[in-house]
Amino acid sequence: MSVTAAKGFTAAGIAAGIKENGNPDLALVVNTGPRLAAAGVFTSNRVKAAPVLWSEQVVKGGLVSAVVLNSGGANACTGPQGFQDTHATAEKVAETLDLNAGEVAVASTGLIGVTLPMDKLLPGVESAAGELSAHGGEKAAIAIKTTDSVHKTAVVTREGWTVGGMAKGAGMLAPGLATMLVVLTTDADVEADVLDRALRDATKVTFDRVDSDGCMSTNDTVLLLASGAARVTPEYAEFAEAVRAVCDDLARQLIGDAEGASKDIRIEVVNAASEDDAVEVGRSIARNNLLKCAIHGEDPNWGRVLSAIGTTKAAFEPDQLNVAINGVWVCKNGSVGEDRDLVDMRYREVRITADLAAGTAEPVVIWANDLTADYVHENSAYSS
Amino acid sequence: MSVTAAKGFTAAGIAAGIKENGNPDLALVVNTGPRLAAAGVFTSNRVKAAPVLWSEQVVKGGLVSAVVLNSGGANACTGPQGFQDTHATAEKVAETLDLNAGEVAVASTGLIGVTLPMDKLLPGVESAAGELSAHGGEKAAIAIKTTDSVHKTAVVTREGWTVGGMAKGAGMLAPGLATMLVVLTTDADVEADVLDRALRDATKVTFDRVDSDGCMSTNDTVLLLASGAARVTPEYAEFAEAVRAVCDDLARQLIGDAEGASKDIRIEVVNAASEDDAVEVGRSIARNNLLKCAIHGEDPNWGRVLSAIGTTKAAFEPDQLNVAINGVWVCKNGSVGEDRDLVDMRYREVRITADLAAGTAEPVVIWANDLTADYVHENSAYSS
Numbered sequence: 001m002s003v004t005a006a007k008g009f010t011a012a013g014i015a016a017g018i019k020e021n022g023n024p025d026l027a028l029v030v031n032t033g034p035r036l037a038a039a040g041v042f043t044s045n046r047v048k049a050a051p052v053l054w055s056e057q058v059v060k061g062g063l064v065s066a067v068v069l070n071s072g073g074a075n076a077c078t079g080p081q082g083f084q085d086t087h088a089t090a091e092k093v094a095e096t097l098d099l100n101a102g103e104v105a106v107a108s109t110g111l112i113g114v115t116l117p118m119d120k121l122l123p124g125v126e127s128a129a130g131e132l133s134a135h136g137g138e139k140a141a142i143a144i145k146t147t148d149s150v151h152k153t154a155v156v157t158r159e160g161w162t163v164g165g166m167a168k169g170a171g172m173l174a175p176g177l178a179t180m181l182v183v184l185t186t187d188a189d190v191e192a193d194v195l196d197r198a199l200r201d202a203t204k205v206t207f208d209r210v211d212s213d214g215c216m217s218t219n220d221t222v223l224l225l226a227s228g229a230a231r232v233t234p235e236y237a238e239f240a241e242a243v244r245a246v247c248d249d250l251a252r253q254l255i256g257d258a259e260g261a262s263k264d265i266r267i268e269v270v271n272a273a274s275e276d277d278a279v280e281v282g283r284s285i286a287r288n289n290l291l292k293c294a295i296h297g298e299d300p301n302w303g304r305v306l307s308a309i310g311t312t313k314a315a316f317e318p319d320q321l322n323v324a325i326n327g328v329w330v331c332k333n334g335s336v337g338e339d340r341d342l343v344d345m346r347y348r349e350v351r352i353t354a355d356l357a358a359g360t361a362e363p364v365v366i367w368a369n370d371l372t373a374d375y376v377h378e379n380s381a382y383s384s
Numbered sequence: 385m386s387v388t389a390a391k392g393f394t395a396a397g398i399a400a401g402i403k404e405n406g407n408p409d410l411a412l413v414v415n416t417g418p419r420l421a422a423a424g425v426f427t428s429n430r431v432k433a434a435p436v437l438w439s440e441q442v443v444k445g446g447l448v449s450a451v452v453l454n455s456g457g458a459n460a461c462t463g464p465q466g467f468q469d470t471h472a473t474a475e476k477v478a479e480t481l482d483l484n485a486g487e488v489a490v491a492s493t494g495l496i497g498v499t500l501p502m503d504k505l506l507p508g509v510e511s512a513a514g515e516l517s518a519h520g521g522e523k524a525a526i527a528i529k530t531t532d533s534v535h536k537t538a539v540v541t542r543e544g545w546t547v548g549g550m551a552k553g554a555g556m557l558a559p560g561l562a563t564m565l566v567v568l569t570t571d572a573d574v575e576a577d578v579l580d581r582a583l584r585d586a587t588k589v590t591f592d593r594v595d596s597d598g599c600m601s602t603n604d605t606v607l608l609l610a611s612g613a614a615r616v617t618p619e620y621a622e623f624a625e626a627v628r629a630v631c632d633d634l635a636r637q638l639i640g641d642a643e644g645a646s647k648d649i650r651i652e653v654v655n656a657a658s659e660d661d662a663v664e665v666g667r668s669i670a671r672n673n674l675l676k677c678a679i680h681g682e683d684p685n686w687g688r689v690l691s692a693i694g695t696t697k698a699a700f701e702p703d704q705l706n707v708a709i710n711g712v713w714v715c716k717n718g719s720v721g722e723d724r725d726l727v728d729m730r731y732r733e734v735r736i737t738a739d740l741a742a743g744t745a746e747p748v749v750i751w752a753n754d755l756t757a758d759y760v761h762e763n764s765a766y767s768s
Contacts (some may be wrong), residue, residue: 003688019696045691045694045695046693046694046695046696046702046719047690047691047693047705048702049703074687076687076690076691077690077715077718077719077720078719078720079688079717079718079719079720080718082719090399111651111687112685112687112688112691112717113686113687113715113720114719135550156455156525156708159636181486187411191674195614212671213673213674214671214673215673215674215689215691216670216695217691217693218687218690218691218694221385225619232681237723287598288598288628289597289599289600289755289759290597290599290600290763291764293759293760293762293763293764294763294764296760296764297763297764297765299758299764299765301496302497303458303460303461303495303496303497303602304496304599306431306460306461306496306497306602307429307431307496307599307600307601307602308599309430309431309459310429310430310431310432310600310602311429311430311600312430316430318430318431318432319463331461333463334431334461334463335461335463335465335497336461336499338465338496338497362632371673371760372760373757373760373761375673375677375758375760376677376680376755376756376759376760377757379673379674379678379681380677380678380681380683381681381683
C-alpha cells in the first residue's frame with residue numbers, strides 16, 4: 001500500500017526511459033489534501049545533489065503538494081545545469097498538475113556526475129500524472145529502485161488514521177542518513193512543525209542507526225507528508241510512535257537488502273556512560289572492515305570488536321569490556337571468555353552485544369552488514 | 385641488512401614453534417652500545433596489547449638494550465596472564481643476555497585473544513640468543529612476518545653513520561599507527577630525546593599516512609634504537625631526514641604488500657586551508673569503501689571522491705572542488721570535467737589528486753589500497 005495507504009494521496013510509477021534497461025524510473029506522489037503539511041530530513045553530506053538543495057528549500061515552507069522522484073541518475077555534482085534540471089522538473093510537475101512549483105519536492109538517485117536526460121524525464125512527468133491513482137503506491141515504490149532487489153513499503157494503521165511509506169536504498173547506507181529516498185505519508189491531521197519533530201525523532205533512532213558500508217550519500221532524502229484526510233489529530237506520542245514504527249520497518253528492510261550482504265549484524269551497546277558514547281561505539285564496530293569480513297566468514301572474532309571499541313573516545317576501561325556474539329560471552333573483562341566454539345553463526349542475523357561497563361545509558365542498537373566479495377563485485381562495476 | 389646495517393647491533397630470527405606451521409616466529413635485536421638510547425611510538429588504540437603496555441614503560445626510560453619480537457600471537461586482550469607472559473619474556477631475555485629486564489622491549493603480532501605458548505617462547509629466547517649475529521638482521525625481519533608475502537627492510541647510509549630497519553604489516557594499516565611492528569636502528573650517537581623527536585616527526589608523515597583498511601591495531605610498535613657505535617653526532621635536520629627516509633621506504637613497502645590489494649592508491653590533497661584539513665580529507669577518501677571498490681574495478685568514479693570529501697569538516701565549497709585521477713581532471717568546480725575515458729587505470733599505482741581550492745597548505749599525501757574480493761577472503765578466514 002506504500003504511500004497511498006493513507007487517505008488523501010495518489011501516486012504513480014512509470015518507465016520514462018531514464019534507465020537504459022527500460023525499467024520503471026519515475027515516481028510521482030501527490031497530496032490531495034485537505035491539508036498539505038510536510039517535513040523533510042536530508043543528507044548531512046556537504047556535497048549535496050541538486051534535488052536535495054531544491055527540496056530543502058521547498059520543505060522549509062512546511063508545504064508540499066507533490067513529490068517527483070527519479071532513479072537512473074542522482075543529478076549530483078552536475079553544476080548549475082543540474083540545479084536548472086531539478087527546477088525544470090518541479091516546474092513541469094506544477095504545470096501538469098496545476099500546482100505551485102515551490103511546493104513540489106524533487107528526489108533523484110543513481111550515478112553521481114551525470115546529467116539527467118531531460119528529454120525523457122519531462123515527458124515522463126506527463127505520463128506519470130496521467131497514471132496517478134489512489135492505488136499507485138506500489139508502482140511508485142518500484143520506480144525508485146536502483147540496485148534494490150525488492151521494493152520496500154511499510155504501513156501502520158491506528159484508530160482512524162494511517163502512516164505509510166516507501167523506501168529505496170541498497171548500498172551506501174550510513175548514518176546521517178543512509179543512502180535512501182523515503183517518502184512517508186499520513187492522513188492524520190498534523191501541522192508541519194509536529195511532522196518535523198516526529199520525523200527527526202524517528203530518523204535519529206532508525207535510519208541514522210543503520211550503517212551498511214560507512215559511506216554517506218549526496219542524495220539522501222526522507223519526506224513526511226500529511227493530508228489531514230482522516231480528520232483525526234492524534235496525540236504527539238502516539239503519532240511519533242507510528243512514524244517511528246514505519247521508519248524502523250523500512251530501515252530493517254534496507255539493511256536486509258544491502259548490496260552483496262550475507263549477514264545482518266545487530267550491534268547492541270549496553271551500559272555506556274551516555275547515549276552518544278553508545279552510538280559512537282556502535283558505529284565504530286559497524287564500520288570495522290576486518291570484523292565485517294570475520295562475520296562473513298562466520299568467525300566470532302571478538303578481538304576485532306575490542307579493537308574497534310578501542311578507537312573511540314567513549315568512557316570505558318579496556319579490562320572491563322565484555323562482548324557477546326549470538327548470546328555467548330566470548331570476551332569477559334577485556335580477555336578470553338566463554339568458548340568461541342559455542343557461537344553458532346549459521347543464520348543471516350548475527351547479534352553482537354558490547355558491554356562497556358561504564359554507565360547506565362539505555363541500550364543503543366546499530367544495524368550493519370558483513371563485507372563480502374559480492375559487495376566488492378557490485379561496487380567495482382557499478383558505473384561501467 | 386635491516387636492523388644490523390648500523391654498527392653496534394646484533395640480531396637473530398628463529399622458529400620457536402609459536403606458529404603451528406613451523407615458520408620463523410621469534411626475533412631478537414640487541415644493542416651492543418656504547419650508547420643504549422631509544423625512543424618508541426605506539427598504537428593510539430585504547431585497547432592495547434600487553435607488550436605495548438610493557439614497552440611503553442620501558443621506552444619512557446630512554447634506554448633499550450634489546451627488543452624481543454614474536455609473530456604467531458598478539459598477546460592482546462589476554463588479561464593479567466598476558467601481561468605476566470610479556471614480563472616473563474623480558475625477564476628471560478635479560479637473564480639470558482645479562483641485561484636489565486626494564487631495558488628489554490617486547491613486541492608481539494598475530495591473533496588477538498590468544499595467550500602465547502610460553503613453553504615454546506621461553507626456550508626460543510635462548511635459541512635466538514645463541515644465534516645473535518651482526519649479520520642477523522635479515523633473519524630477524526623474516527621472523528616477524530604474519531600475512532606479509534615478503535619481509536621488509538630499509539637502509540640509508542650517510543657520512544659515517546647509518547639508519548636501518550625492518551617492518552612487518554600487511555593488513556589493518558591505519559593512521560595512528562598502521563598495524564605494524566617496526567624496529568629501526570642507528571649507529572649515530574644520538575640522545576634519547578632527539579631520537580624521540582626524530583621518530584615522531586617521521587612517523588607523523590609516513591606510517592601515520594598509510595591507511596590500508598581503516599582499522600587500527602592493538603599492537604602497533606615503532607622503536608628507534610641508537611648504539612652510538614659510529615661515534616658521529618649528525619645535525620638534527622640531517623638525522624631526522626634519514627629516519628624519515630627509512631620510515632617512508634618501509635611505509636611504502638607495507639602498502640605495496642597489503643592483504644589482497646591489487647592497487648596502491650596515492651591520494652594527494654592540495655590547496656587545503658590547513659595541513660589538518662588536508663589529512664582529514666585524505667583519510668576520508670582513503671577509507672571510502674565504495675571508492676576503494678571502484679578503483680579495484682578501474683573505474684575513475686570521482687563522484688565517490690566528492691562524496692567522501694563531503695563528509696569532512698574541512699574548509700571547502702562544493703562547487704569549487706577539483707579531482708584528478710591519474711592526471712586527468714575528471715571533476716572541475718564540483719561537476720563534470722575532462723572525459724573520464726581518458727583515465728588509464730591499468731597499472732598498480734593510482735593517483736588521486738583532490739584540490740580543495742580553499743587555501744595554501746602544503747600538499748599532503750595519504751597512501752591507501754583498493755578493496756578486493758581477495759581482502760575479504762583473507763580476512764574472513766584469518767582465525768579459522
